[in-house]
Structures are given as C-alpha cells and as structure tokens.
Amino acid sequence: MEKPTDRGAKLNFDVANVFVTNMPLKQRRYALKTKEARQILADAQSSLKMDSESFFGGKAAVEVVESDIGEVYLISGKPLLYRLDGKILPTLHFTEFAAKAPKIVVDMGAVPYVCKGATVMAPGIVRVEGEFAKGDLVVVVDMKHGKALGLGESLMDAETAKQTKKGPVVKTLHFVSDKIWDYTKTLNE
Numbered sequence: 480m481e482k483p484t485d486r487g488a489k490l491n492f493d494v495a496n497v498f499v500t501n502m503p504l505k506q507r508r509y510a511l512k513t514k515e516a517r518q519i520l521a522d523a524q525s526s527l528k529m530d531s532e533s534f535f536g537g538k539a540a541v542e543v544v545e546s547d548i549g550e551v552y553l554i555s556g557k558p559l560l561y562r563l564d565g566k567i568l569p570t571l572h573f574t575e576f577a578a579k580a581p582k583i584v585v586d587m588g589a590v591p592y593v594c595k596g597a598t599v600m601a602p603g604i605v606r607v608e609g610e611f612a613k614g615d616l617v618v619v620v621d622m623k624h625g626k627a628l629g630l631g632e633s634l635m636d637a638e639t640a641k642q643t644k645k646g647p648v649v650k651t652l653h654f655v656s657d658k659i660w661d662y663t664k665t666l667n668e
Contacts (some may be wrong), residue, residue, distance in 0.1 A: 480634075483659045486537065490567055493620060495621075499664075503569070503594050505546060505547060506544055506545065506546040507542070507544070507545045507546075507563050508542060508544045508545075509542065509543060509583075510540065510541070510542050511541045511542065511543055511657065513538075515541075516539065516540075516541035518524075519541055519543075519552055519560070519567060519571050520535060520539065520541070522567040523552075523560050523567045523569070526540065526566055526567050526568055526569075526616065527569060527576060527580075528615060528616070529576070529579060529580075534575050534576065535554055535555075539554050539555055539668055540554070540555050540556070541554055542556075543665060544558075548658050548659065548662050549561055549562055549563065549659070550562040550664055551570070551659070551662065551666060552567070553666065556586065557572065557573075557667065558570055558572055558663035558666040558667055559572060559573040559576075560573070561653075561659055561663070563652060563653070565592060566655065568630065568652060569614070569616070569652060570653065570659060570660070570663050571627050571629070571630060571654075571660060571663075572663055572664075572667055574627075576618075577618045577620075577627045579608075579617045580609070580616060581608060581609030581610060581611040581615065581617045581618070581637065582607070582608040582609060582618065582619070582620050583599055583604055583607060583608075583617050583618070583619045583620070583632075583633075583640070583647060583648065584604065584606045584607070584608065584620055584621070584625075585599060585603045585604055585605060585620070585621060585622065585628070586603055586604075586605050586622055586639030587597045587621060587622065587623055589604075590605065590628060593619055593629050593651065593654060594628055594629075594654055594655050594656055595654070595656075596629075596651050596654050596657060597648035597651065598631075598647045598648075598649065598650055598651060599619055599631060599647070599648050599651065600645075600646065600648065601640075601643045601644055601645050601646055601647075601648050602644070602645065604640070604648060605622045606622075606641075606642045607637050607640050610637045610638065611633050611636065611637050612633070612637075613633055613634065613635050613636050614628060614632060615632070615633050616631070616632060616633075616634050616652075617631055617632075617649055617655075618630055618631075619631055619649060619651070627655075628655050629649075629651045629652075629653060629654035629655065630651075630652055630653040630654070630655060631649035631650055631651045631652050631653075632649065632650045632652060633648070633649055634647055634648055634649060634650055635648060642658050660667075
C-alpha cells in the first residue's frame, strides 16, 4: 500500500508532465524590424479585410515568438496574430477584431463541438451577423454570452448562410482550447 505522501508526489509529477507536453519545447522571441513589421501588418490587413491602421495605429511594436506550435505575433506586447499555412490570422485574444468581424451565432448545443474544432453546421446556427463572402474570416460566438468560441473560414456568403438549413457553413481554423489558444494565453500573462 502506498503512503499518502507518495501518491501526492506522483500526482504532482503527472500534472507537471501534462503541462510540459502542452507547451512548446523551444521558443524564440524577438522584435521585428520596421519593414518586416509593416509587411506582417499588411498581410494581416489582407486576411482580416479591415484597415490595420484602425487596430494598430501608425507605429505598432511587433514581436514574433517562434515555437514548435508556430509563429505568434505580439502587437504592443499582446498575442494578436499567428501564422497558419502561410496566412496571417487573428487569435481569439484579438478582441478588437472579434468585435468588428462578421459573426456566426451558434446555439448552446453546438458550443462543445466548436470548442473541439468541429466545422460549424447549419442546424446549430441561430443567426448570422454582418456581411461576408465565401472564404472570408468569421468569428463563431455562443448565443447566451456572445463570447468568441472560434475563428473560421466561411464556406458560403452571408445570404446563403442565413438561408441554408443543412450542411457545413464554417470551417474552423482556431478555437478556444486549441494549441494556439493555450499557448497565447501564456504569452498574454
């Protein structure tokens, strides 16, 4: 029979291992030169389809954190952007973008699935807010609290999404509790 202190020590060891495996093993953080920073912000503007000047101002300090999870861009110290498949996308911590972006509002039954990265299906959609075209970024929010659950690429335009009753509507790219979310939370502290 194990002593209670032995079990406690084992538990702490296991928790430490879980934490370590979710975090990147290596990371490198450095400031970008002005020209590189402008290029990242221009790429972000293209992806977001919104004026980056309104979000970041004229001269935003841009840092990059390279890790085995990917590249995360810190704007004025906040992890607001990341690179996925060569494309610059906003993190869910970028609340200014989430407030202005088109939204797909899902019912509470869809929340656990979205939080696991599932594609947003038409039956779980309560309403569509804002205008967007096929391929545009949309924020997926819950109907009760209006909290951002995920960021996705629309598979149809806003009018079609409002009328469709079945099938996939949004391909989820980033969601609460994914690797980017967990990692950027540690950078945000």
